[in-house]
Amino acid sequence: MLLIRCPYCEAERPELEFTYAGEAHIARPADPSALSDDEWRDFLFIRTNPRGRHFERWRHMHGCGRFFNAVRDTVTDKFAMTYKAGAPRPSDEEIALAASSVKEARP
Amino acid sequence: MLLANHPLLGKTIAGDKTSSLTIRAAEDVARFSLRIDPASAQSAGAAFGTPLPTRIGGLVENGGRTALQLGPDEWVLLAPVAESDAIAEAFAALQEPHSLVDIGHREVGILVEGEAAALALRSAIAFDVEAMPVGSGCRTIFDKAQIVLIREDNNRFRIEVWRSFADHVWGLLQAVSREIALGI
Numbered sequence: 001m002l003l004i005r006c007p008y009c010e011a012e013r014p015e016l017e018f019t020y021a022g023e024a025h026i027a028r029p030a031d032p033s034a035l036s037d038d039e040w041r042d043f044l045f046i047r048t049n050p051r052g053r054h055f056e057r058w059r060h061m062h063g064c065g066r067f068f069n070a071v072r073d074t075v076t077d078k079f080a081m082t083y084k085a086g087a088p089r090p091s092d093e094e095i096a097l098a099a100s101s102v103k104e105a106r107p
Numbered sequence: 108m109l110l111a112n113h114p115l116l117g118k119t120i121a122g123d124k125t126s127s128l129t130i131r132a133a134e135d136v137a138r139f140s141l142r143i144d145p146a147s148a149q150s151a152g153a154a155f156g157t158p159l160p161t162r163i164g165g166l167v168e169n170g171g172r173t174a175l176q177l178g179p180d181e182w183v184l185l186a187p188v189a190e191s192d193a194i195a196e197a198f199a200a201l202q203e204p205h206s207l208v209d210i211g212h213r214e215v216g217i218l219v220e221g222e223a224a225a226l227a228l229r230s231a232i233a234f235d236v237e238a239m240p241v242g243s244g245c246r247t248i249f250d251k252a253q254i255v256l257i258r259e260d261n262n263r264f265r266i267e268v269w270r271s272f273a274d275h276v277w278g279l280l281q282a283v284s285r286e287i288a289l290g291i
């Protein structure tokens with residue numbers, strides 16, 4: 001089972017307590033009525049679906065109840081880092097740093 | 108209280124004598140779910156008569172009243188049944204916006220005590236129960252049921268579980284205590 005670090009609980013908790021909630025950093029259009037049907041379709045349904053690094057939302061459903069964001073590799077299923085909802089998308093350096101500190105923490 | 112009719116009330120799973128594992132239904136308590144801005148936690152603590160913990164997982168116990176922080180703006184409050192009305196009144200006078208919901212009838216408390224307590228819980232909880240600090244608590248999953256787990260002492264845990272899930276949790280604990288008693 002995966003252990004996922006909740007940035008609110010500041011603890012690694014079992015995957016069982018979490019639910020996946022789709023791709024992160026998708027901003028709702030400021031003026032929805034100005035969108036064409038195609039743009040509205042893209043907002044609602046079209047996702048990047050990458051092979052590799054993915055920014056995604058998770059919810060600590062059976063814990064603190066909060067939504068947060070995670071960086072996960074869709075090939076290896078490894079979490080590089082998690083961060084609070086509302087925080088900006090982390091840079092490559094921040095992700096590399098977070099991933100290496102996780103490795104050090106584990107014996 | 109509705110709990111007076113709960114089938115688990117007064118029941119005990121007497122475990123094996125060598126490991127001294129005892130599992131029993133806890134006495135009824137008043138329970139509240141509190142949602143409030145953490146910036147107002149201090150005045151909420153004053154209303155509750157016990158300061159609220161200020162980090163998730165934090166537990167404060169004082170004179171029979173217990174406050175556990177479950178989320179950034181969520182606490183669960185436990186107190187003797189007789190103090191239930193007084194607590195509701197104290198919060199009604201609180202000026203800061205908040206929500207206090209009586210969940211006293213929603214849950215059943217189960218006490219798991221003894222040297223094998225962590226071992227028994229480990230059978231159905233996916234995180235490291237041994238590493239859980241004494242005097243902390245969290246919401247988690249026991250098998251498939253959502254519970255609130257509190258570590259009151261090194262060898263004493265309290266499970267708070269919804270009434271409808273309580274039989275499931277109890278049945279599993281019964282099976283596990285049998286396995287522990289038989290040393291398998």
Ligand SMILES: [Zn+2]
Pocket residue numbers: 006007008009010060063064065066
């Ligand atoms: Zn959490």
